[in-house]
Amino acid sequence: MKFLLVLLLSLLSILNFFSQKEPYKILPLKNEILASDIFNNIYVVDHSTILKLDSSGNLLNTFSAKKSGNIAYIDVNDPLKILVYYFDYNQIVFLSHNLTQLSEFINLDDIGITKVSAIASSQNGGIWLYDENKMQLLLLNNQLQILYAGTKHYIDNIFKIIEYEQKVYVGSKNKGIYEFDNKGNFIEFHSIKELQDFYIAQKKIFYLTGSAVIRSNEKILDLTNNYKLITGINNVIILSDLNNMFFYKVETGNNH
Numbered sequence: 001m002k003f004l005l006v007l008l009l010s011l012l013s014i015l016n017f018f019s020q021k022e023p024y025k026i027l028p029l030k031n032e033i034l035a036s037d038i039f040n041n042i043y044v045v046d047h048s049t050i051l052k053l054d055s056s057g058n059l060l061n062t063f064s065a066k067k068s069g070n071i072a073y074i075d076v077n078d079p080l081k082i083l084v085y086y087f088d089y090n091q092i093v094f095l096s097h098n099l100t101q102l103s104e105f106i107n108l109d110d111i112g113i114t115k116v117s118a119i120a121s122s123q124n125g126g127i128w129l130y131d132e133n134k135m136q137l138l139l140l141n142n143q144l145q146i147l148y149a150g151t152k153h154y155i156d157n158i159f160k161i162i163e164y165e166q167k168v169y170v171g172s173k174n175k176g177i178y179e180f181d182n183k184g185n186f187i188e189f190h191s192i193k194e195l196q197d198f199y200i201a202q203k204k205i206f207y208l209t210g211s212a213v214i215r216s217n218e219k220i221l222d223l224t225n226n227y228k229l230i231t232g233i234n235n236v237i238i239l240s241d242l243n244n245m246f247f248y249k250v251e252t253g254n255n256h
Contacts, residue, residue, distance in 0.1 A: 021221060023239075023246035027057045033071065034229040034240050036199075037079035042231070042238065044245070045071045050084070052099055055233050057245070063099035075121040077163065083121040090116065092127070111144050118170065120161035128161050128168055128184075137161075137168060137184035150184020164200045171198055177205065197230045206232060213237055213250075220250050 033045035041060065042053040048071060049064040069088030076082050081102060082095040090109050094102040108116060108129075115132040122128050126147060127140045137150035157173040167187070168180040176192040190205075192214075198207035204216045208230040213221035221237065229240035239246045 021248060021250075023248050025057065025247040027245040027247070028243070029245055030243055031229065031240050031245065032242060033074055034197075034231045034238065034245070035074055035076050036231040036233050036238070037076040039079060040233040041076075041079065042233065042245075043074060043076055043082075045074055047071070050074065050095075050099060055236075057247075061099040063095060065093070065105075068093075068105060073119050073160075075119070077121045077123065078125075081121070081125075083119065083127065085116065085119045087116070090114065092119070106144070108144075113138070117155070117158040118161045120163055120168075122163050128163055130155065130158055130161065130170060137170070137180055139184060148183040150180055151186040153178070153186050160198065162198075162200055165203070169198075169200065169205070171195065177207070196228055199231050201232055206230065206237070208239065213239070213248075221248060 029044055030046045031044040035043040040055040044051040044053065048066045048069065049062060050071065051059060052061040054060055068086045068091055071084055072087035073085040074082065080097050084093050084095060091105045091107050093105045096102050113131055117130040117132045119127060119129040122139060125142045129138055131138050135154045136152045138146055139148040141147050155170055155172055155178055157175065158170055159173050160171040162169045166182045168184065170178040172178065174194055176195055177190045177198065179187045179190065181187055192207055192209065194210040196208045196210065198205055206213065206215050208227060211223055212219050213223065213230065225241060227239040228242050231238050235249055235251060237248045237250050239248065
C-alpha cells in the first residue's frame with residue numbers, strides 16, 4: 001500500500017512538472033513564420049519582413065522586399081543560402097547568412113510551376129516543392145530542372161516541408177505528417193490530430209498540437225495557451241501565438 005502511494009505521488013509530481021512549466025522569457029514580436037538554424041539563430045517572418053535574432057532574442061539582421069508581397073515560406077536548412085518563397089507572385093529568392101540577396105527574384109511560372117503549396121531547400125543544393133496541380137513532390141536542382149517527380153498523392157492544408165536525413169516530411173494542418181523518401185516516393189502517413197506545426201532535431205520530430213508539445217511519442221510540455229508555431233534551439237523550445245514568442249527550457253538534447 002505504501003509503495004502504491006509513493007508511486008502515485010511520483011506520478012502526480014511528474015504531471016505537475018509538465019503542467020506548471022512556464023516560459024522563462026516572452027518576446028513581444030509579431031510573427032507568422034518561425035524557424036531556427038544550426039547556429040541557434042532564430043528567424044521571424046512578419047508579412048514581407050524577415051528578422052534574424054540570436055539565441056537570446058537580440059536582433060542581428062533584417063530583410064524586406066515589400067514589392068514582392070508577403071513571405072509564405074522560409075527555409076534555413078542551409079543558413080548560408082536561405083530560401084524564401086513569395087506566394088503572391090510565385091517567386092523565390094536566396095539570401096546570405098546576413099540576409100542580403102544572393103540571387104535575383106526567380107518566377108516559378110517561367111518553368112511551368114504555377115501552384116505551389118509549400119517549398120523547402122534540399123541538402124543537395126536543390127529545392128523541394130509540392131506542385132498542387134500535379135499533386136506530387138518535385139525535386140529541382142540548382143538550375144531549377146526537375147530531378148525527381150514523386151508519387152502522385154493529394155495532400156490538403158499543407159503548411160510545411162522539411163528534408164531531414166534523406167527523407168522528406170510534409171505537414172498537413174490538423175491532420176498529420178506525410179513521409180516520403182529522397183526521390184519523393186510516399187512511405188507512410190503519421191496521423192496527428194490538431195497538428196499546428198513541427199520541426200525535426202536529434203532524429204526526432206517535435207510537433208505542436210492544440211494542447212501539448214510532443215517529441216516523437218513523448219509529451220514534453222503541456223500547454224494552456226493557443227500556440228500556432230514551434231521551433232527549437234539547444235534545450236529551448238520556442239512557441240508563438242503570432243503576437244509573442246515564448247521560450248521554454250526542456251530536456252531536448254542538442255538541436256539539429
